[in-house]
Amino acid sequence: MLAIGGFFLGAILGAATARRRGGSIADMAQYAAGYGIALAVAGMIAAVIIERSLA
Numbered sequence: 001m002l003a004i005g006g007f008f009l010g011a012i013l014g015a016a017t018a019r020r021r022g023g024s025i026a027d028m029a030q031y032a033a034g035y036g037i038a039l040a041v042a043g044m045i046a047a048v049i050i051e052r053s054l055a
Helices: 002-020 025-054
Strands: none
Touching: 002 025
């Protein structure tokens, strides 16, 4: 759940960052993908840490 939420949050933040910097549609898509993947990985790591600390 954290990974999915992280991906969508990262995609929104990435697209907003590219738009703020004056990027094209392709730039917004690339930033959205990059930020989305990065925050999805962070969410997966957080989920593993939480799961291991509760078990």
